[in-house]
Amino acid sequence: MRIEPRAEGFLADIVFCCICQPALYIRPFVTEFAQQVDWLHQNVQAVAASQMQAAGEQEQAVMFVTGAPCLARYSEDGSYYRAIIEKVDDVQDAVHVLYVDYLSREILPKRDICECPLELRLIPLSYACVRLAGVQPNATRPIAEVYGRLQELLEAASFYVRVIQRPDVKESTSMPEVELFTAKDCQTLAYQTLIDEQYLVADTNQ
Structure with missing residues (x-):
């Protein structure tokens, strides 16, 4: 699924945290996406x-x-x-x-x-693969622990996604960079607790 940069957030749920990339798989609740999911399910x-x-009539x-x-x-x-x-x-x-x-x-x-x-x-998958903008796992903590805490936090409630940057083919960036918030006005990060507890720290490469 393609998602564009925007000033306000759209509602989403977490699907899975992948520690090897690292990446987040999210399911957006935007209208066109929800329609695609419903159409796919029915078909x-x-x-x-x-x-x-047919299997009842032949092997x-x-x-x-x-x-x-x-x-x-x-x-x-x-x-x-x-x-x-x-x-x-x-x-x-x-x-x-x-x-x-x-x-x-x-x-x-x-x-x-x-x-x-x-x-x-041929129908696109029902989630988007993204990465958090501006933060990275604290190198002093096991990465599995960091992403385990992040997934636990995001599974507790839906969140709002603000897309900061789309993938750049020239720079070989394959995933949109996003921030996740507790409300549509994008004032409070959904993972602020993990920043406060030093599970996530500033990404010096950005």
Whole structure:
């Protein structure tokens, strides 16, 4: 998803904190994005229902191959979501999947998997990958601890995102730089506590 610089924040939720880049995966609640997510969900359910009905008449033509895209039925709500097969367990007749729009994992029976057609694979992922502007993890603390605290803090409540800078192809910056706030007026940083406690410090490279 592409997000533009703006003066005020838009509402979002945290999906996942990645310590290897480091990066944040967020799900914005802007109108056009919400419409895309709703459209995708409805179409995934329709495609999955059609495939599962056909599977009752003939053997399902799913290739259970590691790395293959698929539609997987989430055990919590019974709905289907786009996923990637990470591992095939023929002994248990199960597959390990990663839900690509939510970055969560689950082990499912093969009967809960169906093919993901190309038209659904071409739809952009349901999150944006960003990094915090102006701050970095304190080098004196384990990075896993810093991002663990950050994810815990951001999971507690929705926050507002202000985009400071878009990626610069010439400078090889691949992620938008953002600030996260507790309210739309962008006055109080959502992670101010982590700055006060020296989990996050000023980024000297910016």
